[in-house]
Amino acid sequence: MPTPSDAAFIPLADALADALGPAVVSTDPADRERHASDWSGLQGSRPRAVLRPRTTEQVSAALRLCSAAGQPVVVQGGLTGLAGGASVQEGEVALSLDRLAGVEAIDPAAMTMTVKAGTTLAAVQAAAEEAGLFYAVDIGARGSCTIGGTIATNAGGIRVVRYGMTRLQVLGLEAVLADGTVLSDMGGMLKNNTGFDLKQLFIGAEGALGVVTRAVLRLQPAPRARATAWLAVADDSSLITLLSAARQRLGSSLAAFEAMWPGYLSAITARGPHYRAPLADIATPAVLIDVFGDDPAATDADLRERLEGFLADALEQGWLNDAVIAESIYQSRRLWAIRDEAPAEYSTLFRSSKGYDVSIPIGRMIDAVRVLETALSGAVPEAAVLIYGHLGDANIHVVIGFDAPVEKAVYGRVDDLLYGTVRDFSGSVSAEHGIGVLKRQWLGFTRSAAEIATMERLKAALDPSGILNPGRVVAAPS
DSSP, X not given: OOOOOHHHHHHHHHHHHHHHOTTTEEOOHHHHHHTSOOTTOOOOOOOSOEEOOSSHHHHHHHHHHHHHHTOOEEEESSSOOSSSTTXXXXXXXXXXXXXXXXXXXXXXXXXXXXXXXXXXXXXXXXXXXXTTEXXXXXXXXXXXXXXXXXXXXXXXXXXXXHHOOGGGGEEEEEEEOTTSOEEEEOOOOSOOOSSOOTHHHHXXXXXXXXXXXEEXXXXXXXXXXXXXXXXXXXXXXXXXXXXXXXXXXXXXXXXXXXXXXXXXXXXXXXXXXXXXXXXXXXXXXXXXXXXXXXXXXXXXXXXXXXXXXXXXXXXXXXXXXXXXXXXXXXXXXXHHHHHHXXXXXXXXXXXXXXXXXXXXXXXXXXXXXXXXXXHHHHHXXXXXXXXXXXXXGTEEEEEEEESSOOOHHHHHHHXXXXXXXXXXXXXXXXXXXXXXXXXXXXGGGTSOHHHHHHHHHHHHHHOTTOOBXXXXXXXXXX
């Protein structure tokens, strides 16, 4: 179905305003500019209109009209995505879910929360905490990203080593198909083996199969105690040994295991003077570790003592050079700032930079990082190479930073080198940010031709006109 021209869009805009109300449909230049691009850096076009529905019924009506007219729609949450999936392409309408927000209910007995898709992650975390519970997913963009967006991208973050990805936190889901059909499975039951689990189609599908509008989230008992430590690891070979030992000794209380290679530490502490290394030794990798205690009788002091015992053994084994345990929430936050807050400042730390989000099997991680460091230093010797990430989840982030603007071709060489290395080590070209537009050409490095063909068949079945997030993840139906 051909895309309507700008002139042909006017009747559709009128029909959308009649069906949804004029307050939902905006063609104001400022609104269109604000919704043109996401956080990926991919320059988007102004959408023909911005739709900001407040209800699932309005989402359904909007998609029904757009589908009938062949009007492409890009779905937007908090615009914090890093794969260009929410950046607008020419001729698209932006469907923003920022007004479809709010916590509908919390069931303390079932430990679930019913929430609308436009609710921010921070709001969900706060509501859970107020109820004496805990929502496990946590990422740096928590104040801006939305639950719908985290579901659409199957977001991970810093607690995956204990709680798993977003997929494991979703017990119920409501989604709207491209033709306006509403699929609602909001029962919130952990066990429900009655045929296909349709909600799984939309988790991680990046809005290409349907628009998530509501969800039932799984909550956890609130941690009663917490301990945080910063570790100076003896060498990179000790990282995996240390991770394995931490899993065995600390068990399910291990909540985060974040690794930072020396290039990351030296760049952050040198370029961001407000970030100070907790230990003088930054010539070897560092690990930031969090331990949670759920026992009602647990105290922070008890947990610190347990963590201290593990670290003492690790020092004796020669896996660590040094370690420091936070003595307060303030100290814990300062340690986490080096890992959690610094990445948001790359645009000020470097004149030009680009980040990559990949996974490598844990058993091959150290060799892969060595290959990457050597290859990148040879290919772009003028660049700072920052490697860090969720080692416990086999996920690393690689950032290339320059002190001067660089040509696009330079990043093209880095793309080829980095994604080629990921392929060679049987990794994933996207660990937690999705494919979007920017990684689509690399999808075949991780997924087989048969898998991609099956994805395309699902896309054609659920969105035969190809109006939902066209060109994202897989090709739109021809």
